[in-house]
Structure formats: C-alpha cells, structure tokens
Amino acid sequence: MRCPKCQFENPEDSKFCFECGHKFELRCPHCDKAVPVNVKFCNECGHKLSLLSEAPPHKDLSFDEKLEKIQKYLPKGLTEKILSQRNKIEGERKQVTVMFCDMEGFTGLSGKIDPEEVYSIMDQVYEILIHKVHDYEGTVNEMTGDGIMALFGAPIALEDAPQRAIRSAYAIHREMSRFNDRMKQEKENFPPLKMRIGIHTGPVVVGTLGNDLRVEFKAVGDTVNLASRMEGLAEPGTTYISDETFKLTEGLFRFEALGKYEVKGKTDTVNAYRVIAPSTRRTRFDVSAERGLTPFVGRERELELLLDGFERSKAGRGQAFSIMAEAGVGKSRLLYEFRKAVANEDVTFMEGKCLSYSRGVANHPVIDILKANFDILEGDGDFEIKEKLKRGLKILRTDEASTLPYLLELLSVKESGIDTKTLSPEAIKDRIIEALNRNTIKASEIRPVIMAIEDLHWIDKSSEDRLKSLLNIISGARIFLIFTYRPEYVHTWGTKSYHSQVNLNRLSNLESLAMVSHLLSSEAIDGDLENLIIEKTEGVPFYVEEFIRTLKDLKIIERRDGQYGIVKDVQEITIPSTIQDVIMARVDASPEGAKEVIQTGSVIEREFSYELIKRVTGLTEQELRSRLSILKDSELLFERGIYPDTVYIFKHALTREVVYDSILTRRREELHEDIGNAIEEIYKESIDEYYGALAEHYICGKNYNKGADSIGGRATGTI
Ligand SMILES: Nc1ncnc2c1ncn2[C@@H]1O[C@H](COP(=O)(O)OP(=O)(O)O)[C@@H](O)[C@H]1O
Ligand SMILES: [Mg+2]
Numbered sequence: 027m028r029c030p031k032c033q034f035e036n037p038e039d040s041k042f043c044f045e046c047g048h049k050f051e052l053r054c055p056h057c058d059k060a061v062p063v064n065v066k067f068c069n070e071c072g073h074k075l076s077l078l079s080e081a082p083p084h085k086d087l088s089f090d091e092k093l094e095k096i097q098k099y100l101p102k103g104l105t106e107k108i109l110s111q112r113n114k115i116e117g118e119r120k121q122v123t124v125m126f127c128d129m130e131g132f133t134g135l136s137g138k139i140d141p142e143e144v145y146s147i148m149d150q151v152y153e154i155l156i157h158k159v160h161d162y163e164g165t166v167n168e169m170t171g172d173g174i175m176a177l178f179g180a181p182i183a184l185e186d187a188p189q190r191a192i193r194s195a196y197a198i199h200r201e202m203s204r205f206n207d208r209m210k211q212e213k214e215n216f217p218p219l220k221m222r223i224g225i226h227t228g229p230v231v232v233g234t235l236g237n238d239l240r241v242e243f244k245a246v247g248d249t250v251n252l253a254s255r256m257e258g259l260a261e262p263g264t265t266y267i268s269d270e271t272f273k274l275t276e277g278l279f280r281f282e283a284l285g286k287y288e289v290k291g292k293t294d295t296v297n298a299y300r301v302i303a304p305s306t307r308r309t310r311f312d313v314s315a316e317r318g319l320t321p322f323v324g325r326e327r328e329l330e331l332l333l334d335g336f337e338r339s340k341a342g343r344g345q346a347f348s349i350m351a352e353a354g355v356g357k358s359r360l361l362y363e364f365r366k367a368v369a370n371e372d373v374t375f376m377e378g379k380c381l382s383y384s385r386g387v388a389n390h391p392v393i394d395i396l397k398a399n400f401d402i403l404e405g406d407g408d409f410e411i412k413e414k415l416k417r418g419l420k421i422l423r424t425d426e427a428s429t430l431p432y433l434l435e436l437l438s439v440k441e442s443g444i445d446t447k448t449l450s451p452e453a454i455k456d457r458i459i460e461a462l463n464r465n466t467i468k469a470s471e472i473r474p475v476i477m478a479i480e481d482l483h484w485i486d487k488s489s490e491d492r493l494k495s496l497l498n499i500i501s502g503a504r505i506f507l508i509f510t511y512r513p514e515y516v517h518t519w520g521t522k523s524y525h526s527q528v529n530l531n532r533l534s535n536l537e538s539l540a541m542v543s544h545l546l547s548s549e550a551i552d553g554d555l556e557n558l559i560i561e562k563t564e565g566v567p568f569y570v571e572e573f574i575r576t577l578k579d580l581k582i583i584e585r586r587d588g589q590y591g592i593v594k595d596v597q598e599i600t601i602p603s604t605i606q607d608v609i610m611a612r613v614d615a616s617p618e619g620a621k622e623v624i625q626t627g628s629v630i631e632r633e634f635s636y637e638l639i640k641r642v643t644g645l646t647e648q649e650l651r652s653r654l655s656i657l658k659d660s661e662l663l664f665e666r667g668i669y670p671d672t673v674y675i676f677k678h679a680l681t682r683e684v685v686y687d688s689i690l691t692r693r694r695e696e697l698h699e700d701i702g703n704a705i706e707e708i709y710k711e712s713i714d715e716y717y718g719a720l721a722e723h724y725i726c727g728k729n730y731n732k733g734a735d736s737i738g739g740r741a742t743g744t745i
Contacts, residue, residue, distance in 0.1 A: 034046065047169045122179040123177070123271060124226055124252065126173065126223065127155060128221065129220070129222075130263075138215060153168065153171070154201045163191060178194075181232060182484040183610035187607060198221055199222065199264075222262055223264070251291060255290070266284070267301060268298065274603065277302065278304065280303050282300045282302055283300065320545055320567070329363055329367065338502075342502065344524060345525060346497055346524055348526070350529050353531050355568070375482070377477075378489075379394065380483075380485045382481075388487070389488045400415055412426075424464060424465055431444045455491075459495050478508040478509075482511035497522065528692070539556060553594055558596065559573060575599075591681070615658055620653045624663070625685055626697060628686040628689070631651045636669070638710055639654075654674060663676060697729075699727030699735040
C-alpha cells in the first residue's frame with residue numbers, strides 16, 4: 027500500500043508508513059468515522075468495511091502512472107517486440123480498428139460512494155478493460171477519464187483485427203456484468219456500471235511511438251474520430267460499429283442495422299450497426315460456406331489423395347494428412363470438399379479449429395472437439411456437463427472412473443474428483459491426454475473416425491502435445507487425422523510412414539479464370555480485365571474472390587454489350603483491406619530489422635540486387651545477409667544467383683505492392699532518390715541500361731531535374 031503522504035510502497039497490512047511514520051486510516055463510508063486499516067466493521071455504526079480494508083487506498087493516478095499500469099499487463103514479449111521495431115513502425119500507413127470504451131454511471135457512482143472506493147472500483151474496471159483488450163492482442167492507447175481507447179492492428183498489423191475488436195468489446199460487456207453482480211452482493215445500492223463502446227476500421231498514419239507504446243497519430247484523419255462518434259451514439263451496455271467494420275465482420279456476428287446518422291464533421295451520413303452476439307461461425311470460411319461458395323475448381327488430385335488415405339485408415343491402417351498452403355489458397359475449402367465427399371459414409375467426423383486469437387487459450391481446439399462430441403453447449407452448467415460426459419462415456423464403453431475426472435478437469439468443471447494433492451500438474455496433464463486418446467480409440471472401434479484440426483499455425487502448446495500423442499497411437503486404428511496449416515508452422519512430430527503432406531499450389535491461370543467466370547456469372551470477359559485479375563491475384567482463390575468483389579463494389583468493372591470489362595482508370599483500384607491485413611500481418615511478424623529491408627526492397631522493384639540494397643540500406647554485409655535470409659526463410663522473397671551476384675525477388679507482386687503502399691509518401695520519396703543515387707554510383711560503367719529505372723526513381727523521388735536528365739540521357743546517350 028502506498029503512503030498518501032510520502033508515496034512510499036508499504037506492505038499491504040501496514041498500520042504506519044515505514045518511511046515517514048504516517049498513520050494509515052480510512053474513513054467509514056457510512057458515518058465518516060476514521061477507522062484503522064484491516065478492520066472488518068466500523069466501530070461507530072457497524073457498517074461492513076471488508077471492501078475498504080481489502081483494497082489498498084488508491085490515489086488518483088497520474089496519466090503516466092496509469093500508462094505504467096497498462097504496461098504491466100501487456101502480453102510478455104510484445105513490448106520488446108514493438109519497441110524493437112519502433113523506427114520502422116513510425117510513419118507507416120496502416121489499417122487499424124479503433125475502439126473507444128467509456129463508462130456510464132460513473133458520475134452517479136462518485137456521488138454515492140467514498141472517493142477512495144471510487145478509485146478502487148475504477149482500478150478494477152480498468153483492469154477488466156485492459157485484460158480483455160490484451161486477450162485479443164489489442165493495445166490500450168489512451169486512458170480517458172472513465173474509459174480507454176484501444177487499437178487493433180497497430181503498432182503491429184494483425185489478421186482479423188476488426189473481429190478481434192468486436193470480440194474484445196463483447197468480452198468487456200460480459201465481464202462488466204459479472205463485476206456488477208459481484209458488487210451488488212457486497213453493496214446493495216451499487217449502481218450498475220455499463221460500458222458504451224464504439225468501433226471503426228480505417229487507415230491511419232502511425233506517428234511517433236512512445237516508450238510506453240502509446241501511438242501518436244500523425245494524420246488522424248477520420249478513423250479515430252469516427253470510432254469516437256460511434257461510442258457517443260452507443261447505448262450503455264452496447265457496442266456500435268461503423269459500416270467499414272461491419273463489412274469486414276459480417277456473418278461472424280449478429281448485428282442490428284440502425285440506419286443512418288449524421289455525424290459532426292462529415293458531410294455524408296454514416297451507417298451504424300449494433301452488435302447483438304457472436305454467431306456460430308467463427309472463421310471467414312464458415313461465413314462463405316453459409317453464404318454460398320464459388321463452385322470448386324481443380325484440386326482433383328489432392329482430393330483423390332485424401333480419399334485414398336481415408337480408405338486405408340478405414341481398413342484399420344490409421345493415416346495422418348497435412349494440407350499445407352499460404353493463407354487463402356484453399357485449405358479449408360479442400361477439407362470441406364473432402365467432408366462432402368464422405369458425407370454418406372458411416373463415420374464420426376470431429377473438427378477442431380485453432381483461431382487467430384486463441385493461441386493463448388490452452389487446449390482450445392481439443393476442448394472444441396470434446397464439447398462437440400459430447401453435445402456440450404455454451405451455457406451448460408457443471409451438472410449438465412457431467413451428465414452429458416457420463417452418458418457419452420457409457421456409449422463409448424469407456425471406464426468412467428479412470429476417464430471422467432480428467433475430462434471434467436479439462437473442461438474446468440469444479441470438483442472434478444482429481445486428487446491434486448498426490449498428482450503433479452504434469453501427471454494430470456498426461457492423464458488427460460491418455461483419457462482423450464482412450465476415447466478416440468474407443469470411438470474408432472464403433473465406427474471410423476475422421477479428426478480434422480485446422481490452422482495449426484495458431485495452435486497452443488497443450489493442444490499440440492495432445493495431437494503429438496494421438497499421432498503415435500493411430501497406426502493400427504480406424505482413425506484418419508487431417509491437419510491444415512500455413513508454411514510458417516513447423517511440426518515437431520518427426521517422420522512417420524503413415525503421415526503425408528500435401529502442398530496446395532496456387533491455381534493455374536485457367537483455374538483462376540474459371541473462378542472469375544463463376545463469380546461474374548459470365549464467360550464473356552474482356553482480355554484486359556482477365557490480365558488484370560491474373561496479375562493482381564496470382565492464383566490465390568481468396569484474393570480472386572475479394573478482388574472481384576472490390577472491382578464490382580467500386581464499379582470499376584461493368585457489363586457492356588454482354589461483355590465484362592474495365593470502365594474506370596485502374597489507378598483507382600486499391601487492394602482490398604482484407605488482403606492487405608493478411609499480407610501486412612505476415613510482414614510485421616518478421617523479426618526485427620527484416621522489415622526495414624523488405625520495405626526498401628519494395629521501393630526498388632519487384633527484383634533487386636544484393637549490391638543495390640546493400641548500398642541503399644548501408645548495412646554491414648553480415649547484418650544484411652542475416653536479414654535477407656530471414657525474409658527468404660519466411661518465403662516473402664526468393665533468391666537467384668550466387669553470392670555476391672545475388673538477386674532477390676518478391677515472391678508475390680502483391681506483397682511488394684502492399685509493403686510499398688504502407689510506406690509514407692515522404693519516406694518513399696527519400697528512398698526513391700537514394701536508390702537513384704545508388705544506381706548511378708554502382709552502374710557507372712553501364713549506365714545506359716539503367717536510364718529507364720533511374721528516371722523512374724528520380725521522378726518518384728520528386729527530383730525532377732535528375733529525372734529529366736535521365737530521360738534526356740536515354741535519348742542522347744549521355745547523362
Ligand atoms: N479450388 C477452389 N475453387 C473455388 N474456390 C476456392 C477454391 N479454393 C478455395 N476457394 C475459395 O477461396 C476462399 C479461400 O479459401 P480457404 O479454403 O478459406 O483458404 P485457406 O483455408 O487456405 O485460408 C474460400 O472462399 C474458398 O471457397
Ligand atoms: Mg482456412
């Protein structure tokens with residue numbers, strides 16, 4: 027407890043300050059009599075003081091102290107990561123989701139309750155807010171008088187940022203209602219505290235980044251303002267979101283459209299939506315599947331391989347299959363098609379998903395599968411869970427005594443029946459895994475089991491241990507395991523003769539165009555449009571779908587005389603934000619320093635030489651090579667030629683474009699000019715070949731004199 031006089035931190039139950047001898051006293055909120063700390067009731071009026079004595083007295087924290095407090099709660103490692111990349115994040119153009127969260131009822135509270143207690147309550151509320159934001163990997167950027175402003179997707183880009191923001195808001199409301207229940211039990215006249223939350227997604231330019239991770243925005247634009255306006259509109263206890271956030275999360279939640287609102291500072295009215303509840307669909311693919319999928323193209327061979335593996339496992343030779351591909355290439359879709367193909371078979375199909383925001387939740391996909399199998403629903407109480415498990419175990423003919431307690435423990439049911447005194451946590455964990463394995467084997471004796479776990483690149487450690495152990499026991503059982511993951515996931519289960527991996531390739535041009543025809547419901551597509559789509563989407567089905575949707579939304583393509591074609595300047599095309607998010611999240615995930623190199627590379631060209639990037643970045647050979655090799659390993663770049671004559675190439679033109687766009691104009695201009703100068707120096711001898719590139723860099727770098735010289739040089743052969 028902190029001494030109010032000298033600020034010294036004393037042990038919790040001190041009666042006097044160690045440092046200055048100040049006597050600690052509190053006042054009874056009922057009769058205002060001074061009472062010592064650590065007493066339960068007031069000796070004047072009998073008022074219960076438990077809350078007062080439990081909570082250390084809080085003084086009004088200064089802004090810096092509050093920020094320090096936020097820091098304490100940040101997920102481990104994140105602070106270092108962000109700060110280490112600070113220079114590269116500053117001045118970046120980013121798509122972020124901004125959340126404003128404000129408390130309603132605060133004024134009423136300050137009137138009714140002792141100020142000391144108000145601080146203690148506010149502290150607990152802040153703690154809820156901060157935790158729930160961090161659970162979804164957002165960062166708290168400001169603490170306002172009675173709330174917070176949080177960011178999702180900055181300083182570090184995040185996949186699914188809008189979805190995370192809404193889930194975080196939902197968790198905040200839920201936790202606040204629990205908090206109110208708790209307070210009500212302690213204090214009869216406690217007014218319920220409700221949050222008003224507003225969310226909006228849009229571009230911002232990240233300004234300076236303080237040591238405390240607070241992001242200043244250089245060009246705030248409308249993004250932050252509109253989020254704050256949404257919060258202003260929201261009723262207490264609800265979350266309001268803007269059109270932009272709505273479009274990115276439609277289908278994942280149930281929303282109520284509230285119509286148009288006039289907003290200060292905006293000429294057009296804006297749409298607002300109220301978040302009602304999460305839907306049962308949790309991934310982008312679930313939403314598409316519900317809405318209607320693009321007819322399936324290609325992948326015959328891969329589907330054949332899966333069906334073949336299933337046939338073998340049905341005969342008692344268990345098989346495991348990994349489907350590996352980058353985001354959006356079609357892993358979930360292939361799995362879905364496989365599931366359709368075996369729909370008429372008598373099998374038990376179990377499906378678990380790792381989610382982008384669930385890596386911190388132990389056993390997430392394992393619990394998912396267990397609950398689905400035993401028909402355990404969201405609101406089931408401990409008693410119902412127990413009954414359902416018992417019933418299920420009877421059907422499986424599994425020994426209840428050695429299994430039930432461990433399943434209960436896994437589902438965090440109170441009084442699971444495990445003797446925690448004699449068993450270590452490690453031993454409990456092993457037994458849980460054994461119990462699960464036993465169940466799966468028993469289930470496969472009744473009918474073949476197919477177990478699919480999606481997106482292992484987001485798996486938590488405990489679930490991974492469970493899968494590893496399961497993999498060891500399937501070879502003689504009727505079990506077919508299917509995993510999907512992105513290339514960055516490296517599995518640790520070694521080689522097994524019954525495990526195979528399929529790498530899904532990008533679609534061929536013909537296959538992509540077949541998708542396009544389906545999406546536009548037309549075979550007649552103009553050649554230029556075809557080329558544009560092939561160039562921009564590079565055979566990634568997800569990009570094809572998003573890109574066509576954007577082209578249609580922006581009315582860049584239209585059907586004229588029975589044929590689809592481009593009707594506007596293609597310069598107007600921006601890369602859909604869904605695609606940007608996926609790519610930027612990947613780039614931001616690369617370790618320190620690598621990002622700076624890829625950004626510089628993106629300004630040079632899709633291809634750049636080692637010599638040139640070395641000159642422009644000014645890094646030492648060792649440093650630069652290590653950063654380039656990181657980028658190569660994460661498959662953002664590939665390499666051609668032998669060192670030092672190496673050339674680096676962006677694996678995808680789109681990655682280059684997204685990275686390039688994220689760099690602020692001023693910085694980009696500087697880089698272009700630096701690159702121009704470097705080219706002039708390095709290629710002095712054969713400068714003729716470089717006039718074109720030179721002119722472009724100088725012009726983009728706004729050095730028009732040199733730009734004109736380069737063009738002139740090309741014409742006359744001199745520079
Ligand atoms: N072979 C295909 N034919 C048609 N559409 C496809 C194909 N593969 C994927 N898609 C579509 O592309 C989108 C992204 O695919 P998805 O399976 O979700 O990718 P991943 O799971 O690898 O991230 C989905 O809407 C899906 O229906
Ligand atoms: Mg998927």
